[in-house]
Amino acid sequence: MSEKKAEKQTLERDLDVQREMMEGEYQEIVIVGGGIAGLATSIALRRMGLQPLVLEGSKELRVTGAAISLAPNAWRALETLGVAHKLTPFYAPLNTMVFTDLSSGKTISTNSLLNISDDLSLRSVHRKALLEALAEELPPTAIRFGSKLSSIKNLPDSSLLALHLEDGTVIKTKVLIGCDGVRSVVAQWLGLLQPVHSGRSAVRAIAVFPNGHGFTKNEVYQVLGEGTRSGFIPLNDKEVYWFMTYKSHLDQDADLWKHPELIRDTVLQRIEKAFPAKFVEVVRKSDLETTSLAPLIFRYPWDLFFGHVSKGNVTVAGDAMHPMTPDLGQGGCSALEDAVVLARNLGETLQKDGRTEFDEKSAEEALKKYAKERRMRTAGLITGSLLSGWLQGETGWLVKMIRNTILYRYLFSKLPQVVDYDCGKLPVIGSHS
Numbered sequence: 001m002s003e004k005k006a007e008k009q010t011l012e013r014d015l016d017v018q019r020e021m022m023e024g025e026y027q028e029i030v031i032v033g034g035g036i037a038g039l040a041t042s043i044a045l046r047r048m049g050l051q052p053l054v055l056e057g058s059k060e061l062r063v064t065g066a067a068i069s070l071a072p073n074a075w076r077a078l079e080t081l082g083v084a085h086k087l088t089p090f091y092a093p094l095n096t097m098v099f100t101d102l103s104s105g106k107t108i109s110t111n112s113l114l115n116i117s118d119d120l121s122l123r124s125v126h127r128k129a130l131l132e133a134l135a136e137e138l139p140p141t142a143i144r145f146g147s148k149l150s151s152i153k154n155l156p157d158s159s160l161l162a163l164h165l166e167d168g169t170v171i172k173t174k175v176l177i178g179c180d181g182v183r184s185v186v187a188q189w190l191g192l193l194q195p196v197h198s199g200r201s202a203v204r205a206i207a208v209f210p211n212g213h214g215f216t217k218n219e220v221y222q223v224l225g226e227g228t229r230s231g232f233i234p235l236n237d238k239e240v241y242w243f244m245t246y247k248s249h250l251d252q253d254a255d256l257w258k259h260p261e262l263i264r265d266t267v268l269q270r271i272e273k274a275f276p277a278k279f280v281e282v283v284r285k286s287d288l289e290t291t292s293l294a295p296l297i298f299r300y301p302w303d304l305f306f307g308h309v310s311k312g313n314v315t316v317a318g319d320a321m322h323p324m325t326p327d328l329g330q331g332g333c334s335a336l337e338d339a340v341v342l343a344r345n346l347g348e349t350l351q352k353d354g355r356t357e358f359d360e361k362s363a364e365e366a367l368k369k370y371a372k373e374r375r376m377r378t379a380g381l382i383t384g385s386l387l388s389g390w391l392q393g394e395t396g397w398l399v400k401m402i403r404n405t406i407l408y409r410y411l412f413s414k415l416p417q418v419v420d421y422d423c424g425k426l427p428v429i430g431s432h433s
């Protein structure tokens with residue numbers, strides 16, 4: 001390249017940067033992603049008087065996944081966010097888990113699993129209801145739909161970042177929180193490793209019984225088979241959430257992903273002869289609108305220690321930080337914990353400095369504290385989920401023995417201690433509480 005051409009390119013780049021500095025819209029705090037983590041983080045920050053903007057790539061709330069089980073830690077966080085009371089009256093507490101071993105037909109039940117108190121009991125809720133309950137807490141201008149982040153740049157001689165969206169918009173921000181799920185652009189910018197496939201996939205759907213299903217409403221029913229873990233949970237008198245996890249290669253199900261009918265029929269073919277009739281009936285009644293298939297992805301737990309969970313004024317929360325397999329049902333619950341812990345740390349820093357706005361150092365310090373607080377907890381949840389998935393999905397006699405003795409008799413009795421996690425309350429800043 002000639003010297004003149006190189007000079008021209010450098011000049012053009014400098015002009016682009018200057019244009020970004022001058023023209024881009026400014027937002028003090030930007031949250032990328034309007035899923036559970038993003039909406040909850042926004043509520044938590046707004047409850048302290050801050051005004052984050054949520055950028056959501058989809059045109060509307062993304063409610064894929066049918067339903068979600070929420071454990072005491074999630075309910076505590078939702079109470080802090082002022083949202084729990086909008087959901088608990090409509091969903092029955094779950095207090096019994098019944099496991100059936102497919103090959104032997106034997107049943108093991110675990111009672112009073114997570115019954116810490118009625119309000120904090122394990123409950124399965126519609127994802128749509130949870131996301132809507134969260135979104136309702138935010139003013140309409142707080143979420144910008146159809147705004148997909150494509151890249152992040154540091155602005156020179158400034159602590160600001162320039163966020164480039166797919167539609168060409170540029171937004172400058174002081175604090176960036178990536179809640180953009182397993183394929184997080186923000187996590188990549190932080191240098192975290194790409195999450196990996198666990199070797200399993202999951203199908204989920206809601207089955208509808210217009211005349212009532214007749215199942216026990218407080219019970220989680222699970223079937224453990226040849227490399228599969230399946231189950232169902234009544235959501236109310238007429239709807240039952242069901243799931244099946246199974247071993248798979250990442251591209252094995254690619255043909256099915258966008259075809260709910262094919263997903264349901266493939267599961268039916270697989271289970272029709274081998275599974276208990278009640279489970280087959282539930283799958284048959286699937287509402288195709290809610291039927292989906294997803295590969296199960298996780299982050300290596302050590303990445304949370306050796307990688308950057310926060311760098312300067314940038315951090316990640318929810319699946320962007322700690323994608324995990326769903327075997328402890330903790331991905332969404334811990335995303336809610338993240339939201340409160342992150343906001344608490346930001347709020348405490350402002351409170352300590354007697355400020356209502358961040359300077360470069362105060363936000364960085366708060367995000368570092370947040371990352372420190374979350375590392376061990378979420379690495380433990382990723383590891384526990386993998387272990388639980390492995391023990392429940394394998395069929396060898398040794399694994400089965402470990403599963404039936406250690407997992408169900410011992411580890412499950414310890415589960416309440418893991419999920420009865422209190423992520424604390426939000427500080428009061430100025431006149432906000």
Ligand SMILES: Cc1cc2nc3c(=O)[nH]c(=O)nc-3n(C[C@H](O)[C@H](O)[C@H](O)COP(=O)(O)OP(=O)(O)OC[C@H]3O[C@@H](n4cnc5c(N)ncnc54)[C@H](O)[C@@H]3O)c2cc1C
Nearest residue numbers: 033035036037057069149181202318319326329331332333
């Ligand atoms: C089969 C299965 C069962 C599960 N069951 C449970 C359970 O019972 N209990 C539980 O607690 N958890 C469960 N989970 C985990 C739970 O679903 C996730 O942990 C949770 O949804 C994570 O929320 P999030 O907000 O971090 O990410 P997401 O829900 O993925 O939200 C990310 C959001 O960011 C948006 N986005 C992505 N990229 C961009 C971008 N570049 N720009 C702008 N927006 C962007 C997306 O559109 C999306 O709305 C399960 C997961 C699976 C796969």
